[in-house]
Amino acid sequence: MTAGIGAHPLISFDVGSETIRIRDELEQQDLTLRTTAPDELDPQPALTDLFVFPVDNAITVTVSKLRVETPIGTAVWNGDGDHLGEFTTTPWELPDGTYFVNMQSTVNGYLRIDDASFTGVHRRSGTRTQNSPLELTFAEPTSVTIGGRSFHTRPQTTITVPDDPQAILEALAYLGSSIKEYSCERSWPTLRGHPPAIERGDRLEIPAELSRPKTGVTISVPATYADVYRVAPLVFYLGADVEVGDRPELRLEDGYGYVQPLRTESRSLEETVDELLETCLVLDSLTRVDGYLSGPRHEYDELAPHLPFYPPNLYGEPLSAQLLEYLEVSPSLLEPYVPRWPMTAVFQPRPDDVELLPSVLNVLSKVHVDDGSRGAMESTVSGSLATTTTETVPETMRDGEPALESLEHAPQSSSPILTCYTDAQPPAGAGCLLSEGFEHALSHSLPEVSDARIAYVTDVPDRADRVRTAIDDVAPTHRLESDGITIVDRPSKRDLERTLESDVDVLYCDLPVSNDGIECPDGPLDPDGVDDVGVKTFVVYGPASLAAGRELIRRGAFAGLVLENTVSPVQVVRLTKTLLQGHPLADGVRLTGIDERSTVRFVGNPAHPVVRRDGAAIPQRIDVVSASTDEHDLFLYCQLTDIHQVGSVSRFIGDRSSDAYQLNGTTVRQSRRLSTAEVVSLLEDDDHVSRVNGQPYYGERDPEAFVRKSVRRTLTDVQ
Structure with a gap:
């Protein structure tokens, strides 16, 4: 076996006589590719820039056939980076051209295929198509470039900081080095690697392999523990440079010296940072619609006509230029489409908490600081938890229908x-x-x-x-x-x-x-x-x-x-x-x-799930709201976790649903109403949490009786 071709601290390749193993060194996971033409391989290091996606390492081999073992998902793009679709159990013949193939499994693998025709098909494993091997067959021996990107779910290295808020501020500028690409695509969680760990020590020590992102964005803030912690999520997500200043500000290299105050008489620093983080995440996710992964998006269809810019026109523009446009958008316009953030971390203004900072930034948590007013904070927190079981459907989700305030249904809220x-x-x-x-x-x-x-x-x-x-x-x-x-x-x-x-x-x-x-x-x-x-x-x-x-x-x-x-x-x-x-x-x-x-x-870490669902499927909650005795609206909520992070998207697969994807953490009304029989069928599917008119369904023996009783009670209450 030839080991270490194109060695890299995150991704390595082991090439044998019949196998190519992509190894995620940080995660200690492998993805194996097999070939039936072993003497053709001739592996050589390759440039990572050959891919339209960020990859950590790449090699080139020559093959006539490749079999990718147990991929969770596969997708194809043309040479211009336009998403063409996914492979299925039906053979797909692609004509001569340049293509990119994503092989997502325990390792994130990519192929670049130049000037070749080939056929791709998932070979069914028993009765299951999920995780079934992908076979690619080429018309003739073909040079294929194989790339790998680490899922980077853990720190690659550690920064040491002394007990000095100014030193922590300097270290903040390096936490964004884990983000693979500073474009709108960073809104995809798979492109936001885990920030470097932080440990306390006697002096500031930043590993040589880390570099400060250069995005044209600078954030200045007073050198206090409280303010440094508060701006950390925005610094990380924007890859901002940081410096000490008398007042919190965001500055852009736009040629005009644009300055955005981050604290005003009417808005606290925490409120402004939270709002900017939400704005950037939602608008980045719209700007990327014609990027690496295309497809219909619920939020795009709803928001794009009301924005002062055409989102795809911003794709590829410098971050400072994008932010200038984003800052013109009213937060109230975006509010119904902001994911419900999974967590707010409340720090103490002390050096002890700095070691937790990379962990909470990894899930893009918001960061607040306990300023001593615990009494007010406690009543807010306990009250919000208690009322989560008596939530109501917001008016924006009902298309003008009467509000049913007694329903338990998650609001479209970023709280x-x-x-x-x-x-x-x-x-x-x-x-x-x-x-x-x-x-x-x-x-x-x-x-x-x-x-x-x-x-x-x-x-x-x-x-x-x-x-x-x-x-x-x-x-x-x-x-x-x-x-x-x-x-x-x-x-x-x-x-x-x-x-x-x-x-x-x-x-x-x-x-x-x-x-x-x-x-x-x-x-x-x-x-x-x-x-x-x-x-x-x-x-x-x-x-x-x-x-x-x-x-x-x-x-x-x-x-x-x-x-x-x-x-x-x-x-x-x-x-x-x-x-x-x-x-x-x-x-x-x-x-x-x-x-x-x-x-x-x-x-x-209460945001971490207990199990891994088949095919990395995201947890979902289905809410059914009855409009009549045999007509019911279907709402889908996709749960954020520290595995399925903010910025990811999902859709409900089936003829009951909309074709559009939605940001995970949001609630979306599906495209058509269901009959009572279809609702019963949904309840019999144990793959998600279900509620009918606010009543949770826990697997009662007679789901049809459960639905009909709920309908009678609900429609009687409405009348």
Whole structure:
């Protein structure tokens, strides 16, 4: 085997007699290509500029046939970068020309095919087309350039900073070095790599391989911890240069010295940064519509006629020129189309929090600073969490139809789903961010849904039976019939310790947590005594549950829900099912309506999902709103997670849906109304969370009766 062709710290290639392995060195993942003409390969290093997409490394080989093993998705572009479509199980013959092929799997691979004709087809694997091998057959031996781009979900290197806000400000300018391309395409999460890690030290040390992006944008800000943290998301996303200034400003190299104040008498720095971040993300996603990935977009059709510019005309323009146009757009025009941001991180104005900054920027979280007015912030956070189960359909989604204020339906709102604090004692309804939660999430490989391991632990008489009954009451699905479900009844301290150390993806512990530890029948187990927690996500309750939860995160878990009071077995099972549909812990709590009297807090990294869905499908929520006894509107919400980040798009596949893609994190009304029979069919599909007229469907045995009862109640209420 010839190893290390065109060596690169992110992507390498191993070429053997019959295989070409693209290796993502940062992620430790491979994508294998096979050929039936081994003596033709002759691998040579190649220029990455040969691709219209950013790639980290490339080689050229000569082949007559290539077989790409287990790609999640494939797509084709012509030599001008115009998206042509995707390969299917029907052979697709492409005439002589230059083409680019994306092979997305555990590694992001690309092919450049020059002046050649070929046929591409997915070979069906059994009855499944998903992840089926892709075969490319060429008319004659052809020179093919193979490129790879790391998914870059973890830091490549580390910046050291002293306890000095001015040094942190200088380090900020290098965090954007992980973004692969500073065009509107950076709104795609796959082009925003994880920023370099930051550690505290005695002096500023920036690794030589990092460089400051040059985008023509400069942000100046006072050298205080509070203001430096507040501007960090905008600095990262825009690749801005940074400097110390008396007041926060954004400046553009546009030839006229344009200056945009970032703090005014009527707008705080946090409000302005949040608004600019939302504006840039949404408008970048519209400007890229004729870029790497084309296709109909809901937001484009709705917004483009009302913009003061034609978005495709900005493609390829310098960032400063794009921003000049973006800043002319009223935020109120964009507001209905802004994704619901998954998280706002609330920092303390102190040097300790700087090490968390790259993790929250990686998911493009907003960053606020606790200025001491905790009382007002606490009531806002807990109130917003409590009202998420009684949300209403906004007027803009109803085309003038009467508002049904009693419906539980997510508003088109950019308000964050969850607010997380770096403080050890977050307010009720909020989260407590821990760096170990992000680190452990990166070290765990998410299981497929069918492989997830679930454990329920209880010592309450009959509660184990009630959990079993709750599982049986949910319509049979592969998610809750898994052999991985374990119920541990009346465990000893040693039994609980073994459970905590085992490879469990979701643990619900019904044993109360006191200051002495988790109360087992034979005495309390102190989480400090568990050397290596194998549980990934957990739910615990009791007066000392937050302290115990923090300790479980430090010792191996990545996310936890801590409750002041226990919840019913039915809610436990519903939450578990939602997690196994791909929703993160915080969203699972919101969607299943955990009793607000059982005060909730989150610890670790609550935006990280528990399972990996087939084909990297995004978690979805389906809302059905009845217009008549046999006509129903369908709304689709695509859930943001730290895997499916802001800027990504999805669509609901099927004849019930619109052909247009939508930004994940938004709610979109689909193109046609459904019959009652079609709604019942939707409910029988367990691949998403469903609600009918605001009533969650958890798998009741008779979905048709559920729908008809909901319709009768809703239409009677309207009349």
